Amino acid sequence: MPASPSTARAINDRLALRLLQQEGPLTAGQLKQLTGLSRPTVADLVDRLTAAGLITVVGESGEQRRGPNARLYGIVADRAHLAALDVRTEGVLVLVSDLVGRVLAEASVPIDADSGTGPAVEQAVVAVESAVKEAGALAAPERAGVREWGRLHTVGIGAPGLIDPATGDLRDSAGLPAWHRSLVATLHERLPGARVTVENETNLAALAEQREGAARDRDTFVLLWLGHGVGAAVVLDGTLRRGASGGTGEIGFLPVPGTDTLPSATDCTGGYHSLTGAAAIVSLATAHGLPTPPTTDGPGAAEAVRGAVTAVLAGMGSGTARSGAGRASAGEAGSCDGPVTREAAGAGARPASAGEPGSCDGPVTTEAAGAGARPASAGEPGSPAGSAPAAPAGSGAGSSSGESVGSGAGSSLADRPGAGAGPESAVVAGGVAEAVAGPAGELPAARFLGALADRIAVGAASVVAVLDPGCVVLGGEVGQAGGTVLAGLVEERLRRMSPLVTEVRASSLGGTAVLRGALLTARDRAQDELFAPPERLGG
Helix, strand or coil, X not given: CCCCHHHHHHHHHHHHHHHHHHHCCECHHHXXXXXXXXXXXXXXXXXXXXXXXXXXEEEECCCCCCCHHHEEXXXXXXXXXXXXXXXXXXXXXXXXXXXXXXXXXXXXXECCCCCCHHHHHHHHHHHHHHHHHHCCCCCXXXXXXXXXXXXXXXXXXXXXXXXXXXXXXXXXXXXXXXXXXXXHHHHHHHCCCCEEEEEEHHHHHHHHHHHHCCCCCCCCEEEEEECCCEEEEEEECCEEECCCCCCCCCHHHCECCCCCCCCECCECCCECHHHHCHHHHHHHHHHCCCXXXXXXXXXXXXXXXXXXXXXXXXXXXXXXXXXXXXXXXXXXXCECCECEXXXXXXXXXXXXXXXXXXXXXXXXXXXXXXXXXXXXXXXXXXXXXXXXXXXXXXXXXXCCCXXXXXXXXXXXXXXXXXXXXXXXXXXXXXXXXXXXXXXXHHCHHHHHHHHHHHHHHHHHHHHHHHHCCCEEEEEHHHHHHHHHHHHHHHHHHHXXXXXXXXEEEECCCHHHHHHHHHHHHHHHHHHHHHCCCHHHCCC
């Protein structure tokens, strides 16, 4: 059944607006070419969108051209304003932008854990109101007869915890501040003209990485958030998956070997969080003799990881030898013809013989960290000069000096986004195992990164086994700080633990991804309404 004239006009208008958003200012001729519409149809939609205050002439296409055909049309950026919030346990980050995403104001407010719900909410709301006022989005005058011109249209909020898929509300979650839920309700009251939406922070980070970051070329991937806490977001066939109760990706509760207890319905202690949360990472760094950062939150853990990566790259850049580790041959560690046992969060596994636990010809066992794996002898797969068993993941004990970071199969990472010159490019070109092995692998920083990669791979392997995403992005401050080095180490461990080919990439947005995702979501929802047929816009 053919579309009605009004429906066809709405479809054409939205198409033109999306093109102007993606491509920037365009002439009517360029719109005709990109949309495939006739010249009269394009002329009509340009008139409609101009009258609605959505597009305007922003210049001309070239110095040699003059007249109507040379006019460049662009989206009217101040038609509406948007706000994005990254709500954390210790405070709020705020960003206000125009309709095309240009940042106009920013604010941040720390909130003490001892603050009551009322004072905490007031601090956060005042920060939002101040940023909105600075951006001029509270009292913009009407223009061209269009109501609510320039006002704050949509507020996008990213927060930890579960979002009820039926209501869109933040659910009451144990361990999270009570003021989080109250903040959303208060913003509804204090910003009555704005649409307020809330989404899980890790989901927003994944959307940002998909649109602007490390997963731009991926329709299917998993983002593993490594920050103050740990979480995962699942994007399958271009669509974010939330699950029946909104809990897809609550990987912090995943039971894993290497911890002293099991998580409960109200506490993720003993789950994957206990291996890869910020406090656990800082403790692991300290146990390996690295400087202890001033805080044990996401930025503190990222500082420890970044310092370790810098130390390893510096060691490589000074001319340290690299091992000749390559892909595992049949019968070597990592090969299904001669498989391996895997100690969770530990590095010193010896190759298993066929029929032994961990062999593809026999049942696979995964022993808890510290269960007594024997060190590999010199020359065995997985050790440049013989690996020593890793310390228990939760014990805080340091690892032996022989623990290997570069164990496992080498791989070429040359196609990774963001590969640059210098020592890190050697990692990208030659594979992490080859680049970090040898004397560089004896550095405390290298042993720390290897132990951390072991821990991360435990949870990542579970996700890969169930979803087969083909790509895992290490997100959050820690994922970005680890860069190509940490991503490559995790990828090599996944190759030994799973037959499913999985690329591991480092976040390119890091801790800013939640705020960017909240802004992108707010912009999409505002444009869905504002890009509606002009007769519904109030003009």
